[in-house]
Amino acid sequence: KLASRLLGLDSKLEKSLLIPFREIKVECTIPKDDGTLQSYIGFRVQHDNARGPMKGGIRYHPEV
Numbered sequence: 001k002l003a004s005r006l007l008g009l010d011s012k013l014e015k016s017l018l019i020p021f022r023e024i025k026v027e028c029t030i031p032k033d034d035g036t037l038q039s040y041i042g043f044r045v046q047h048d049n050a051r052g053p054m055k056g057g058i059r060y061h062p063e064v
Helices: 002-007 011-018
Strands: 022-031 037-046
Touching: 002 011
Parallel strands: none
Antiparallel strands: 022 037
């Protein structure tokens, strides 16, 4: 909420960012070289699909 106020966002936009459209959480357990297991947690949060399917990930190509 502090960031929203500092950026001057209106309350409707602030609410849409505070309450996401979808949250996905995954947990992967991977064996390490020393034989122990290490768990990693990943998240994906989608806020608005009004402009069509949501793109995810980092894009390195200048035309994407």
